[in-house]
Structure formats: structure tokens, C-alpha cells
Amino acid sequence: MRNVWIICKKELSSYFVSPVAYVLLAMYSLIFGLFFWLFLQRFVVVGIEMQMRGQSFPMNVNEELIRPLLSNMAVVGLFFIPMITMRLFAEEKRTGTIELLATSPVRDLEIIIGKWLAALLLFCSLLFMTGLDMAFIFRYGKPDLKPLLIGYVGLILQAGALLAIGTFISTLTKNQIIAGISTFCVLLGLWIIEWPSEFESATWAKVLSYMSIVTHNESFARGTIDSKDAIFFITVIFLGLFFTARSMESLRWRS
């Protein structure tokens, strides 16, 4: 456990001494802010229209604003995750520092979990930046806190799963760019494999749809915890880290 924390701290500090973390933080906040503004505008315009039509029941902030916002951020996550994970192992392999880690009295799994945890914490700090926008909703509206928190838990779980996949891909190459692009393509693939289910109702389409990352985030964005979806994400995390461990082992046999 101590070793996991040592590795994690080192990874986090290397994110934050380079511009990587700050660029990601700035970009994520910017994009979140843009989405926030767009959905807020829509919310206001729709609200005014409904009032003009004489429908006077109040609109639900959670349903009409936070839910679409978080669903969209789940997709935006696909673009940010590869940039977080691509250097994790690729860089160590390129500079040879992997030899230091692998010959220190530390288990492979501790290295892997430490790195993955650092990536997850960086992602959490991205989410933290969105608190600013959320603060405005609480200042001027009355949303429920619980569904909002569940929505964030969903984003973190989804990120954990995607980061595990990215970590695995980063062990496969020495080149950060290749790791980044491959991760992006895999994540994109995991998003769009649910699309056939829109026009096809055969079993294979259902299976593909079930494997899609984004579908499992919908229940969280709605503000409900579906154990099926939570288990899906946790399974992907375990699988991703398991494959990373196998890949690191095979690295030793091959290199």
C-alpha cells in the first residue's frame, strides 16, 4: 500500500510540474463551461417558452440541465482520458526508467495501481474544476444534491474504467503518440458500438450495446445508482489493470 502511494505521488507530481496537468485543467474547464452555457441558455429559453404557453409547473433543474450536461461530459471524457494515460508507461519505457521501477523491491501490481490512481486523481481534479459552474446552479436554483453527486460518481467510475484501458495500452509501446492515438480509437470504438442497437434489435446488437461505455453512464447521469452499471465499470477497471499486469510481465520476457 505504501509503495502504491509513493508511485502515485511521483506520477501526480510529474503531471503537475509539467504543463500537462494545467493544459488539461484549463481545456476541461473551458469545454465544461461551454456546455454549461449552452445547456443553461436552452434551459432558460425553453423555460420562457413554456411559461408563455401557460404551462406553469416548474422545470426540473436536475432533469433538464444537469443530466444532459453530465451525459455530454461522459463523451468529452473519451477525448481527455488518452491524454492522461498515454505517457504512464510509454515514457518510462522510452527513457529506461522502467528498469529502475522493475528492479526496485516493488510489485508490478503496486506500480500499476499507483499509476492508475494518479491518473484517476488527476481526472478528479478536472471534475473539481467544474464545481465552479455547479456553484452557480446552487446559487440561483434549487437542484437536488444527491443526483448530482451520483452523476459525478458515475463520471469517476467511467473514467476509472477508461483510464485502466488507457494504462494497458500505454504498456504496449514506447511511443506516447501511438499510445494516445490507439487509446483514443479504442475508446471511440467503445462508444459507437452501441449505435447499431438503434436500428437493429438482434442479440449481437444488444451485446454490443451492453459493452458500450457510455450507455452505462446514463443511469448515473439520471441520478440513480444501477448496480449493473457500477459492476460493469468495476469489472472493466479490474480487467484493464489485470491486462496491464500481464503486459508488464510479458514485457520482461520479450525485451
Add this chain to the structure above:
Amino acid sequence: MITVKDLTKRYSRTVAVDGISFEVGKGQIVGFLGPNGAGKTTTMRMLACFLPPSSGAASVAGFDVLEKPLEVKRRIGYLPETPPIYPEMETTEYLEFVGKLKGLSGSELQKRIDYVCERCAIADVKNKLLGKLSKGYRQRVGLAQAIIHNPDVLILDEPTAGLDPKQINETRDLIKSLAGDHTIILSTHILPEVEQTCEQVIIINKGKLVATDSVRNLQARARGAESVLLEVAGRNGSLEVPIVRHKLEQVSGVSQVLVKQEIDGRAVFEVESQKGQLVRGDLARAVVESGWDLNELRPAAMSLEEIFLQLTQSDVAAEDDKTSAAAAKEPQA
């Protein structure tokens, strides 16, 4: 301290290390010698538990590298060919990280950091970014990293590569001063380095063990006999070389006399004697009593370089013979 038995590393197409066996005792400095691509790095990586061996066994401090890698890793300090540094870290930050990884903490860690900084002469770059350090400093930070947890065994892969002559000397002195408390294996393809720093040599070539012995024994063994170089000069500027040669041959214990050089009135002879026979005094007397001048008399110890070439080349020659023989056979079949 280190026991290696039939260690083999096979890659899909090539055999990098082929059945190497050797032993290293506690506190020794061992030079691991071989041309580039001989399998030095691979062997060291296997000892450091970075690569698993394909077959055979290796153990460090009594722990097998395959069965108890964590115990082995706790007891070794390993400096890979390129020092494993993170360019975005400062020197102390880096040493702290490595120290913690190796299980140090608190005031003990601080003490060790101060100690290795002083020992490796990197105290003046303590707060600099590693990425901005010169090659010499990086190498020494790498060495500091390897000794931070005071390991029993040090595995150094070409510790002086890329350093300037002054730094090379400093690094060698540092390594020598570390022996005694630590058992050290260092690899190199620079021969004088081994002669200067190591007590024991392991020579490998093309993945195979060629020789393993102490530096002194190896020098003696390469000849099987002692040989002496002596330069003789005639009194009046002329020298009858065959006569001198004949005279030298008659000294008891001498087995062979070769004329190495002949320059007006002087000649250099290489005299081989049977092992254990002390002939130097008799040779000197024979020369002087015959009325010639003895300009120089010294033991012709073969330099490690010559031994190395002799050992590795004879191997190559033998292999060439085999392949040409095989090639000759083929057309008949």
C-alpha cells in the same frame, strides 16, 4: 554472494546468453568483460530481476531471482546502461523517491541522501533538475541511486561510459572505495578499467563464458609460463645477436628465446622459462659476465587486452573453422 548456474537467455531467434556459470564471493569487485553485444547487459538484467532467465538459475545473497525476486531486489543496487532518471525531478527529490521505493523513510532516508550525495560528489547539484545535468553528473546520480539503500550487491552496467577521463578516474575510485562493504559486478568493454578496478574477471563472448579468473592468474595462465623481456647492448656498438641468443638459451630453466627487436648494437629478447623457475638473476649474470650491457630486464606480463583478444579471437577462429568445414561438407551431401 552471487551464484550463476547454466544461465541462458533465449530470444525468439537468437541466444543472448548461453549457459553461463560463475560465482562471486562477498566483497569482491568483478569485471564483466566482453565486446559489444556479448550478452553482458542481458546477464546483468537477469541478475537484477529485470529479465527472467530462459533456463538455468541465478541467485543473489542466497535468494533465487525467479522464486524470490523481491528479496533479491531488496539486496541489489542496479545502475542500467543509461542512468534511469526522471528529467523533471530535482536531484534530492529523485533520491528521495528512489529511497522510499527501496524501503527507506524518515530521518534514515535523509541521512542516506546526504551520505550518497557526498560520496558521489553530487552535493553541488542537489537542487538542480536532473534533465539539465551533464552526462557525468547524471551517471553519478545513477550511481547514488544504486547505493542509496546500502545494498549488499551492486550491479553496474558500464558505469564509466560517456564520462571524461577525470570523471572516469573519480568514478573508478568511488567504485573501488565501495568494495568491501559491497559485492560489485561491473560490466565494461574497456580493458584497462578492469585491470585497474577489479580483482576478478569474467570474460564472455557471443553469450558464452570464455574465462573466469583473477586478473593476475589470467595474465599468468594465458602464457602457461613466465616470460621476461631483456634488452642487451654490446659494449662497442656492435652485438652478435645469435651468440647472445645461444648464451641465453644455455641458462638453466630457459625454454625458449625469441629475438623481438634488433637495432644497431642493441637487441630485445623475450625469454620464456618454465613455470616456477626464477631465471631473472641468472639471465642478468649471464649477460653481464659475457661482457654485454643489460639495459632493461622486466617481466613480460601480457596485458589484459592481449589476453582478451587471444581468448575471444581463438573462439571466433574455431567457429570459423567449423563453419567452413560444414560448408565444405555440404556439396558432397
